[in-house]
Amino acid sequence: xxxxxxxxxxxxxAARRLSLYLRELAMRLEQGESTVSSKALGxxxxxxxxxxxxxxxxxxxxxxxxxxxxxxxxxxSLRTIMGRDRDWRVCVVGAGNIGRALVxxxxxxxxxxxxxxVFDGNPxxxxxxxxxxxxxxxxxxxxxxAAERIxxxxxxxxxxxxxxxxxxxxxxxxxGILNFAPRRIEVREGIGIVSVDFTVALExxxxxxATGLEIGEDAADDDHEPTDGEAPTSA
Amino acid sequence: xxxxxxxxxxxxxAARRLSLYLRELAMRLEQGESTVSSKALGxxxxxxxxxxxxxxxxxxxxxxxxxxxxxxxxxxSLRTIMGRDRDWRVCVVGAGNIGRALVxxxxxxxxxxxxxxVFDGNPxxxxxxxxxxxxxxxxxxxxxxAAERIxxxxxxxxxxxxxxxxxxxxxxxxxGILNFAPRRIEVREGIGIVSVDFTVALExxxxxxATGLEIGEDAADDDHEPTDGEAPTSA
DNA sequence: CTCTGTGAAAACATTCACAGCG
DNA sequence: CGCTGTGAATGTTTTCACAGAG
Numbered sequence: 001x002x003x004x005x006x007x008x009x010x011x012x013x014a015a016r017r018l019s020l021y022l023r024e025l026a027m028r029l030e031q032g033e034s035t036v037s038s039k040a041l042g043x044x045x046x047x048x049x050x051x052x053x054x055x056x057x058x059x060x061x062x063x064x065x066x067x068x069x070x071x072x073x074x075x076x077s078l079r080t081i082m083g084r085d086r087d088w089r090v091c092v093v094g095a096g097n098i099g100r101a102l103v104x105x106x107x108x109x110x111x112x113x114x115x116x117x118v119f120d121g122n123p124x125x126x127x128x129x130x131x132x133x134x135x136x137x138x139x140x141x142x143x144x145x146a147a148e149r150i151x152x153x154x155x156x157x158x159x160x161x162x163x164x165x166x167x168x169x170x171x172x173x174x175x176g177i178l179n180f181a182p183r184r185i186e187v188r189e190g191i192g193i194v195s196v197d198f199t200v201a202l203e204x205x206x207x208x209x210a211t212g213l214e215i216g217e218d219a220a221d222d223d224h225e226p227t228d229g230e231a232p233t234s235a
Numbered sequence: 236x237x238x239x240x241x242x243x244x245x246x247x248x249a250a251r252r253l254s255l256y257l258r259e260l261a262m263r264l265e266q267g268e269s270t271v272s273s274k275a276l277g278x279x280x281x282x283x284x285x286x287x288x289x290x291x292x293x294x295x296x297x298x299x300x301x302x303x304x305x306x307x308x309x310x311x312s313l314r315t316i317m318g319r320d321r322d323w324r325v326c327v328v329g330a331g332n333i334g335r336a337l338v339x340x341x342x343x344x345x346x347x348x349x350x351x352x353v354f355d356g357n358p359x360x361x362x363x364x365x366x367x368x369x370x371x372x373x374x375x376x377x378x379x380x381a382a383e384r385i386x387x388x389x390x391x392x393x394x395x396x397x398x399x400x401x402x403x404x405x406x407x408x409x410x411g412i413l414n415f416a417p418r419r420i421e422v423r424e425g426i427g428i429v430s431v432d433f434t435v436a437l438e439x440x441x442x443x444x445a446t447g448l449e450i451g452e453d454a455a456d457d458d459h460e461p462t463d464g465e466a467p468t469s470a
Numbered sequence: 471c472t473c474t475g476t477g478a479a480a481a482c483a484t485t486c487a488c489a490g491c492g
Numbered sequence: 493c494g495c496t497g498t499g500a501a502t503g504t505t506t507t508c509a510c511a512g513a514g
Binding site for chain 1: 245262280336339386412413421427433444447
Binding site for chain 1: 504505506507508509512513514
């Protein structure tokens with residue numbers, strides 16, 4: 001809609017891939033590797049080398065002709081672009097099966113997304129412990145979000161209350177919502193929203209399988225508007 | 236790559252949206268509605284009416300000019316296209332936080348994806364009950380998949396063993412895999428693969444939020460090859 | 471040589487806009 | 493009228509292919 005003044009925008013599909021590059025690169029770095037070529041990276045991720053180079057050009061000119069890319073530089077740049085250099089504090093609303101699994105999902109913490117609170121609409125659950133956190137009643141949402149400086153919320157409640165919970169989260173001050181309820185959530189402009197629907201994911205699989213597909217990778221639902229970025233880089 | 240004889244291929248992004256139409260339409264049907272216009276549907280899903288009509292044209296000519304679409308016809312057609320008219324039997328490998336949450340996720344059963352078995356590599360867990368199923372040791376994988384006529388597998392194990400588990404599932408006879416491990420899984424041609432990575436989803440949210448986005452909907456990772464209606468393709 | 475960065479071309483997907491049906 | 497179906501136009505993403513750096 002809006003071209004946005006000086007900003008360079010990052011293509012929507014590319015933004016999705018950047019996460020995969022980061023995941024793969026961080027792993028390689030841990031394993032002691034220090035450089036990769038676009039071809040090697042593409043191989044690991046099921047992409048062509050040209051695609052990889054185009055995507056990584058978003059990070060600036062970090063490649064060394066004849067040598068490849070320095071992984072640590074790429075990781076640093078990707079982290080900045082993806083907003084991973086900031087401090088994200090997350091709360092989970094809904095202490096059902098999914099909510100509890102997410103609270104206990106160690107990888108979030110290790111990746112820098114600290115889960116700082118869990119809420120549930122059922123007052124009877126308040127006080128119960130999940131993954132080291134005490135479940136809090138919904139009435140504490142606004143105060144806890146403020147006190148804990150929480151900026152992202154995860155919606156893990158039934159479809160019926162999802163929109164309402166999302167509204168409460170936004171009102172409490174979160175800047176983005178990760179939605180696990182099987183419905184579309186509307187938020188005002190400026191608030192981020194990403195949804196994951198397990199049934200949709202399984203259905204995509206059924207579709208692939210039923211229609212006789214090929215290989216593939218990586219799936220779930222993602223989508224939204226423009227996806228612009230920062231990157232004074234490139235071009 | 237190859238146009239494929241008689242079949243029409245479904246654009247990859249459209250396939251993702253078809254799941255959302257089905258989800259929305261099934262809900263409307265339950266609520267007693269019997270027709271929708273492309274405009275109303277688009278409104279609910281954040282799409283333009285033209286987009287909706289183009290997508291629904293995939294189902295054949297089901298719209299009635301001046302009247303809209305008959306929801307029940309659309310649902311029936313979408314179910315067939317998405318492979319939801321078949322009988323899917325699913326097993327979950329990995330009885331950790333995520334695995335257990337998925338086994339207990341009622342929506343799967345209600346939507347026609349019956350979870351028929353749970354496995355875990357830790358023999359100590361064998362016999363323990365989760366969501367009405369007894370956890371089985373990995374050595375029973377092949378026999379149970381065959382006996383229960385399981386055709387889809389969910390991988391909910393740590394990254395390190397994900398590929399290995401996927402290979403075992405394919406060897407056991409499943410036709411598709413839903414992967415929750417944070418890595419790319421390779422499967423031979425003809426086997427479906429869809430991945431969901433919670434950290435990638437949160438990171439997409441961080442990206443949106445950090446870069447100051449707009450509104451959005453629906454997210455996670457999805458991807459794979461062509462996604463055509465048949466595809467004996469190759470590369 | 472190997473491997474990047476990038477214009478230019480091709481493929482793909484979305485939006486427009488309108489003819490035509492009920 | 494209201495609403496579908498669809499070609500044609502527009503916009504976006506991927507692929508190609510090659511110049512140039514180390």
